[in-house]
Amino acid sequence: MNFSSKIIEQAVNEFARFPGIGKKTAMRLVFHLIKRPANELEGLEESIQRIREELVFCSTCGNVSDSETCAICADRSRNHKLICVVEDMRDVMAIENTSQYRGVYHILGGLISPIDGVGPEDLNIDKLEQRIKDQEVDEVIMALSATMEGDTTGFYLSRRLKALGTKVSTLSRGISIGGELEYADEITLGRSIAARVPFD
């Protein structure tokens, strides 16, 4: 592209670094910024600066946090004997949005994936073991994606945690609520028949 302004060219290149945002979309975003009042741009700058300078990782669960201990780990009304293991902070948000869970979390920061060169030593596992050793834990729930990487990580982790004498469970898998049977994929359908539960 042929930019008449170096400032715009620089901004477009910066925005085009985002995943899923190409030069055309970046141009559209920058063009929007040009037309906005200065205080709106300042707000955007400030929020990026705060991510850079103020955001830390919770020393307990590893979630991104505004302070040394995140709001969830600091909440004494939650059940700290129940730990839900997730891949990243987006999963925490997804589970929190269900309003069904009142335990705490542990963020792995990824999943075991030999293809991407991610091994157990790259994940936040040692701290999870330390948590289980340091305090009483009734149950650890594996809330990992139902993918090859999620299953591998869950299998590896459950063996390590069971060795510590911890009860380990995983999310139930089957037909989605509201999902029509004829559109379910064969693997999910097959597994949900094998893993059928008593009708109550």
Place this chain on the structure above:
Amino acid sequence: MNFSSKIIEQAVNEFARFPGIGKKTAMRLVFHLIKRPANELEGLEESIQRIREELVFCSTCGNVSDSETCAICADRSRNHKLICVVEDMRDVMAIENTSQYRGVYHILGGLISPIDGVGPEDLNIDKLEQRIKDQEVDEVIMALSATMEGDTTGFYLSRRLKALGTKVSTLSRGISIGGELEYADEITLGRSIAARVPFD
């Protein structure tokens, strides 16, 4: 959405102000930022700050520019007697990318649109008349969108400019190059028959 961090919540809200970017996409962008090194975030902040503080409008053509006079208006090798009237800077970029035009531009900053409450007085028209009065201009080319608003603006503007004795032309309209006839819409096809040109 249920954010565990105020910093992230603020950033998501800022990014969700962009057109076409909802909360989910904003979350994805912010999540990307969290994982990037500090210098990449600084680069993004700096580029937004430069848009806010350094970007100006060219005093001649009205295009966004790094300096008082934009690179195109400052280029003495271009034909300053040929002015191409466009809606905004994206149109300048589109025309520059064709490498077919060596004249200069005039940016209106919008199109006449009674529905949106945009009248001729909201557009950068007075300065265009002044340019034509101040210097010798051979021709003004209307390069406006082939929409109701573009046609209205072109019609209005050409009457005003012709009153000054200026030659006014408009982009040719018809079947797109590479476009198959059977897929052309009826209006374009009908107009291109009426506006047929000698075969050369």
